[in-house]
Amino acid sequence: MESNKTSQEQKPKVGSIKNKIVAQDLEEERKKANFDIKELTESYFGGKEKLEQHNDHISVMENDPILRNTEKWYDMTREEQIEHNFKRARRTYEINKEKYYHNYEVSYIPWFSAMFQGIFPFGLTMSMFSLCIQQLGDDEQVAKWLPLVKQMKMIGCYAQTELGHGSNVAVILEQVQYFQGLETTATFDKEKDEFILNSPTITSTKFWPGELGKFGGWAVVYAKMIINGKNHGVQPFMLQMRDTETYETLPGIECGDIGPKFGYASKDNGYLILKNVRIPRSNLLQRYVNVDREGHFTIKGDLRSLYSVMMFIRVSIAIGAAKTLGVALTIGTRYAVVRRQFSTQDGTKIERKLLDYQTHQFKYTPLLAYTYAFNFTSLALMEMHQQLLKDMKTGNFGLLDLAHHLSSGYKASYTRICYDGIDTIRQSCGGAGFLAWSGLPTLQTDYAPNTTFEGDNTVMHQQSARLILKTIKNIQRGFKPTGIFDYFNKFEELLSKKGQVKGSADLLCLVNLENALAVRSAFKIKTTAMKMATSQLSENEKANSAFSVDMVSMAHAHIMYVTFKYFLNHIENHPYKCPKVKENLKNLARVYALTELLQDSVSLYETGFFTVGNAQHLLEAQKEAIAIVRPQMIPLVEALAVPDSYIVSAIGNSYGDIYETQLEWAKNSKLNQTSVLPGIKEHILPILHGKL
Amino acid sequence: MESNKTSQEQKPKVGSIKNKIVAQDLEEERKKANFDIKELTESYFGGKEKLEQHNDHISVMENDPILRNTEKWYDMTREEQIEHNFKRARRTYEINKEKYYHNYEVSYIPWFSAMFQGIFPFGLTMSMFSLCIQQLGDDEQVAKWLPLVKQMKMIGCYAQTELGHGSNVAVILEQVQYFQGLETTATFDKEKDEFILNSPTITSTKFWPGELGKFGGWAVVYAKMIINGKNHGVQPFMLQMRDTETYETLPGIECGDIGPKFGYASKDNGYLILKNVRIPRSNLLQRYVNVDREGHFTIKGDLRSLYSVMMFIRVSIAIGAAKTLGVALTIGTRYAVVRRQFSTQDGTKIERKLLDYQTHQFKYTPLLAYTYAFNFTSLALMEMHQQLLKDMKTGNFGLLDLAHHLSSGYKASYTRICYDGIDTIRQSCGGAGFLAWSGLPTLQTDYAPNTTFEGDNTVMHQQSARLILKTIKNIQRGFKPTGIFDYFNKFEELLSKKGQVKGSADLLCLVNLENALAVRSAFKIKTTAMKMATSQLSENEKANSAFSVDMVSMAHAHIMYVTFKYFLNHIENHPYKCPKVKENLKNLARVYALTELLQDSVSLYETGFFTVGNAQHLLEAQKEAIAIVRPQMIPLVEALAVPDSYIVSAIGNSYGDIYETQLEWAKNSKLNQTSVLPGIKEHILPILHGKL
Structure with a gap:
């Protein structure tokens, strides 16, 4: 065993926030930028x-x-x-x-x-x-309540889910059926012109709504409306829960926090039990329904409008996926160029940067590619959604199906990839990523609900699959789809296409990659649709029992193809002045597509698009694509413009300070305010002293 | 919108711990058991x-x-x-x-x-x-310290990792090099016959050791031993950190907790900074090394023995993976047969059990198959390890390479699958899984370190790959491997084998499935070994930069094949009296293999083992295999014998009580001890009252 003094001396200096020193490695990585970072940030x-x-x-x-x-x-x-x-x-x-x-x-x-x-x-x-x-709310209700909400004089929440009934959004757009199974009741008392709210069972306890437990003074409560013993379905009611002066709960209302969770520690997700709580009839939110003084129930307008509320949240979630993955990447990539491990470089004892391990690059570069792709696709969806909101006001629901299809699909595919990506990054930082100071644990656990709330991802993929199957059926009836479904018109051509892949170079060509993703999606759609069409099972059994895994897999492949198309579309059409910005985005698009194919290319062997030998070409292509991106990793990550003040990370800050601050925060942390912890003297020292 | 009274009335009763009522659904699932549960539990x-x-x-x-x-x-x-x-x-x-x-x-x-x-x-x-x-320790040290540890008069920890240096176990077995880069120093003071311990840099701060921060009074500290200015490599020293009477730290010692983490909240992972701390020369743990009174350094015995310590931990981790996944499965599967969601069953409005959704079954059944497979394989490894420990005492290191290969590989493959599996189960329980009362969040976060500590999984797969590549080289020199490497002798035969798969039935045959996994592994090993053999790069570049993703993928495929072999071996050779136990395990073995192939079967298309159409057969086979296991899911999960007292779950207990206890625990939780939270009056009411 020799001295390794030499290597210690040459080791590049890490950063120091305290002394405003940027890590040498990080500085050098920044210098490699070959594009106009500002321009990319602006478009991002x-x-x-x-x-x-x-x-x-x-x-x-x-x-x-x-x-x-x-x-x-x-x-x-x-x-x-x-x-x-x-x-x-x-x-x-x-x-x-x-x-x-x-x-x-x-x-x-x-x-x-x-x-x-x-x-x-x-x-x-x-x-x-x-x-x-x-x-x-109808115009009067909006005029009454919205100003109060804007002035924060009403703090409220959205009380839909119950202990026994999740965000049960079985939305079949053709036939809007919200909130199947909710048990809370709102019984009309004609005499007093009031609704009486009740939680008749344990499972009817409102459970999970954010701000319901401790913070909210008001709630929009979904309850089954019963008039004269007749159930008129689940409707929204405005309920005051707490006294405005004391903030104590009002009579008949029992509410509280539901307890500790995987993440979201600072949110008071709550429960609510209602016991004969009376509210005026006018507290029924009545833009789409009406109950008159006599208890006559009527429906007004198009209930599909209701759906826009939930859809807005999903569109936001899609954008959030890209943004959150960007935060994790900022922390992890900086750490990976400053942290060095194992002397595995030829001719020197200086340890290798984490990011110079191929295995590490294979984790990070695909996630960066997804981040940019998801971001640009989500921005486009946000525009579509705003158009939809405008259209609906004139009774035009033309975009609704498509926006539902995309928002459900993006939500499911993006949030899963984002959540898994944060976890991958956290793990790739080893112990440092496990420690809260990295910022990654909180990022992960607070992001975690995204995969299950506002429609569980599995259900969302199935929702997204509906329009695919419907479009296939329509084609059989002579319909010619356009836009993202354009490629449905040429399934036969796609499914007989040969990739002609003779080497990795053929898989670095964006046109080939687009074809490959289209073929993969087409194959899955075709086989699923065919199996479902020829099956003798009921629709229920087909969709939930016999072919649901096929539907999920098909929807995901389609969404990932559509995302790629939108991403390429953005790269082609956005008026970037710096040609290198485009070039870098194209490199990321290659990584995106190759990542997808490396995960799942069996369809391509099935159609004959791929032939023997292509697996190696695929892997080689990805190695080449990733190697091209490598020098631009830090500039591309920092173009996401995530500030230090947001990440609050002792390993991923802009100084490349990965040790000093970590130790300082550790020293100042709570448990260290006492030298000998409570319980040591009482419980442990007697053992040490042999007195037990 | 119609009344759904009928469905409410027929809905099966959920369980109640308080009233000792078992959920009707759970009871019915239990009745389906077709095998001797006790016999399976015993062998498990x-x-x-x-x-x-x-x-x-x-x-x-x-x-x-x-x-x-x-x-x-x-x-x-x-x-x-x-x-x-x-x-x-x-x-x-x-x-x-x-x-x-x-x-x-x-x-x-x-x-x-x-x-x-x-x-x-x-x-x-x-x-x-x-x-x-x-x-x-040498015999004298063992005699002195071990009895004190046994009587808990010495509470200690293992202080190896430093802020700048992870569990840097670059173990090249041929040339044991532990702890590269550690910076803590132990300088011999000949005059006083003492070692002086120091932390010369920030990065040399001992960081991460469990029980170092607050609980441990003693530590085995790894430090670079310097005698007369010469570095004799990193050696272990016994250090007393805290005063036995007061438990305050001793002079020169600064230690504390490193702060909050993703999990492991109750463990005081710590830091330690040493400033001229003197210990007697006899505190050097000296079974393998010796420093005499004059400062002469000598090495005794075979350093490979040291490695057994670390290996024991990895073997335990492999067993722990199966056990932990079993806990998560117990919670999730019970919840999935009691919780019902969406009216998607023909002829009834009663909602469908989660476990009767195909997508849900595709999540759970594979994890159950992995649990049984990993358990039996790990038990076999434990036996091998105990044999190794015996052998080493007589200087026989014959099993060392193999045990290292398996323990590294199992650790990497099993912990990843287990961790991801817990996460999948947690997410599949929706909000209930996100809530701490389910038991799943703590299970996941406390399990999380397993994928990164005691050797990061990526590094572990690379370690495991070494013996594969070495064996290939040895074969070229005429060596005929046996045991788990037996199949290396017939690579040519395997790589030209045709699967002859004409339908799903061909993929329910265990012999075919074993062949398929062997072919997949053989293909990856052969292509990786060939590429590495023909590459002109240095060994460093090959292993870390050019082919490391190939190595990881190859090692994983091999480990999953070996696991399957051991699993089949157990099923064949264990003297089960009840034939249905064997049958059920065989059904799980099918699910295991099919799950593997559904994830990654490109190699089989590359070798021609699979041909066009087989992707659909594979999926069909898995659907059939999973459907066969479905009625036995609860009995097979409960054969793992995880007691309620361990899982502490409001959704996964043996009563199928998924609501009542959840609500009760929520009501009694901390935030609900106060009706109006601190801060509301001071910060929120002024807003509400328009006084800000």
């Missing part, structure tokens, strides 16, 4: 204006001593986090009032959510609660 | 005797008011959990002393670890610390 945010707004929000958060994110957060109990965030919520209210109040709904959410550590207390009030009033 | 535990011992441990834990696990645990702060577990540690000491003391090392660990909620405080003392003394 959806335009210069949006980026400037975002930067403005960041500077507000960073410069405010109450709002500024802190590593102490990781070490707080739930109670402390919640109280801390009440304080911050108040501060956002103050700032919002003086600075952003010009357009409350649009501007408030982005400015804090861009930066807020933990789950923002007013989150539900400002999204679901406010949307419900706007979308489900 | 490695024999009747071990099962009885295990049950004995369970009853001790269940019946002791201090030791009994509680749902309160999920709602405790780190400080509370740690203090609570000090109390319980004391109680285990008392019970152990009176009941189990006959064989301390062997019996203590299994009896508490089988049942203990959170991470046991004495865990490191009794494993790594105790093992170090036994393995690294």
Whole structure:
């Protein structure tokens, strides 16, 4: 065993936040940038204006001593986090009032959510609660309640799910059936002109709504409306839960927090038990339904409009997937170019950067490719959704099916990849990623609900599959689909296509890659549709028992192809001035497609698109594509513009300070406020002293 | 919208712990058992005797008011959990002393670890610390320290990793090189006959060792031994850190907890900074090395023995993977037969059981197959390891390479599948799985370190790959491998084999499935070995840069094949009396193999084992195999014998009580001890009242 003094001396300096020193390795990686980072950042945010707004929000958060994110957060109990965030919520209210109040709904959410550590207390009030009033209330109700919500004089939540009934959104768009199975009742008392709300069973307990437990004073409660013993289906009612002066719960209302969770520690997801709670008839949200003084029930307008509320959340979730994966990548990639492990470089004892291990690159580069792809696709979906909202006002529901198809599919595919990606990154940082100071544990656990809430991903893929199958049926009836379904017109051509792949170069060609993804999707769609068409089973059995795995797999393959198309479309059509920006995005598009094919290319062997030998070409192509991206990894990750003040990471900050701050935060953490922990003297020392 | 009264009335009753009622659905599933559950349970535990011992441990834990696990645990702060577990540690000491003391090392660990909620405080003392003394101490040191450890008069830890240096176990067995890069120094002071321990840099701070922060009074510290300015490599030293009377740290020692983490909340992973700490020369653990009074350094014996310590941990981790996955399955499967969602059954409005959705079955059945396979394989590895320990005492290291190969490979493949499996199960329970009361969040986060500690999984797969590549080289030199490498002798035959798969039935045949897995592994090994043999790159570049993804993929395929072989071997050779036990295990073996092939069968298309159409046959076969297992899911899961007292789950208990207890625990949880939370009056009411 020899001395390794030499290697110690030459080891590149890591960063120091305290001394404002940037790690040598990180600095060198930055110098490799071959493109206009600013231009890419602007397009990533959806335009210069949006980026400037975002930067403005960041500077507000960073410069405010109450709002500024802190590593102490990781070490707080739930109670402390919640109280801390009440304080911050108040501060956002103050700032919002003086600075952003010009357009409350649009501007408030982005400015804090861009930066807020933990789950923002007013989150539900400002999204679901406010949307419900706007979308489900009639003009009078909107005029009465919305201003109060805007002024934060009503803090509310969205009380739909029950202990026995999840976000049971069995939306068959042709036949809107919300909230099957909900058990809470709203019985009309004609005499007093009131509804009486009740939770008749344990399973009817409202369970899970955010801000229901402790924070919300109001709730939009979904309950089965019963008039004269007749059930008129589940309808939304406005309910005041707490006294405005004392904030104690009102009579007949029992509510509270549901307890500790995997993540979302600072959110008071709650339960609510109702016992003969009376509300005026006018508290029925009545844009689409009406109950008159005599108890006559009528439906007004098109119930499909209701669906837009839920869809908005899914569109936001799709955008959030890209953004969150970008945060994890920022932390992990910086760590991977500063942290070195094992002397495995020829001619030197200096350890190798994590990111210079092929296995590490194979984890990170695909995730970066997904981030850019998902971001641009989601921005396009957001535009489509806004168009839909406009159209619906004139009774045009033309975009509804497509927006439902995409928002369900994106939600399912993107959130799974994002969640798994954060976990991969966390694990790739070893112990440092397991430690809260990295920022990754909280990022992962707070992101976790995205795969299951607002429609479980498996159900969402099945929802997304519906329009695919419907389109196939329509084609058989002579329909010619366009847009993202355009490729359905040429299934025969696709399924007989030969890839002619003779080497890795053939798989670095974007046209070939697009074809490959189209063929894969076409094959899955065709075989699934065929099996379902020829099966003698009932529709229920086909969709839930016999072919549901086929449907999920098909929907995912289709969504990943569509995403690729939109991504290429963005690259081709966005007016980038710097040609290298386009080139880098194209390189990422290659990695995207190759990642997909490396995971699942059996369909291509089945159709004959791939032949013997192509598996090796595929792997070689990915190695080459990843090697091309490697020098641009740090610039491409930092183009996502995630500020230090947001990530609060002792290993992924912009200084490449991966040790000093970690140790400092550790030293200052809670358990170290006492030298000898409570319980040692009472329980452990007697053992040590042989006195037990 | 119609009334769904009818369906409400017919809905099967869920369970109630309070009223000792078992859910109707769960009861019916249990009745379907077609095999001798007890016989399977016994073999799962490695024999009747071990099962009885295990049950004995369970009853001790269940019946002791201090030791009994509680749902309160999920709602405790780190400080509370740690203090609570000090109390319980004391109680285990008392019970152990009176009941189990006959064989301390062997019996203590299994009896508490089988049942203990959170991470046991004495865990490191009794494993790594105790093992170090036994393995690294000379006879005199063992005689001096081991009895004290056994009596718990020395509580210690294993201080190896540093802030800048992970569990850097670059073990090249041919040339043992431990702990590359560690920076802590132990400088010999000849005059005083002492070593002086120092942490010369920030990165040399000992970081991560369990029980180092607050609990351990002693540590085995790894430090670079310097005598007369010469570096003699990293060696282990015994260090007292805390005063036995007061438990305050001794002069020159700064240590503490490293902070909050993703999981392991109750474990005090710590840091340690040493400043001129003097220890006697005799504190060098000197079974394999010696420094005499004059400072002369000598090496004694075979350093490979050291490796057995680390290997023992990996073998335990492999067994732990199966056991932990079994816990998650117990919770999730029970929930999936009681929880019903969506009216998707023909002829009834009663909602469908989660487990009657094909997508749900495709998640659960493979995980159950892995659980049984990993368990039986790990038990065999444990036997091999014990043989190795015996052999080594007589200087026979024959089994070392193989045991290293298997323990690294199992560790990497099994822990990844187990961790991902827990996560899949947690997500499949939707909101209920996200809530701590399910037991799943803690299970997942406390299991999480397994994929990264004791050798990161990527590195472990690369380690495991070494013996594969070495064996290939040896074959070229005329060597004929046996045992698990037997199939290497017939690569040519395997790679030209045709599967002759004409329908799903051909893929339900175990011989065909074994061939398929062998072909897949053979193809990957052959292509990787060939590419590496013909490459002109240096060994470093080949292993870390050019072909490391190939190596990882190859090692995994090989390990999964070997596991299948061992699993089949167990089924064939274990003297089961009930033929249905064998039949059920065979059904699970089919699911195991089909799951593997559905994930990755490209190699089979490449070799021609699979031909066009086989993808559909494969999926059909899996659907059939899973459908066969479906009625036995609950009996097969409950044969794993996971007691309610261990899982502490409000959704996965043996009563099928999935609602009542959940709500009760929620109501009693911490945040609900106050009606109006601190901060509401100060920060929120002023907003509500328009006073801000």
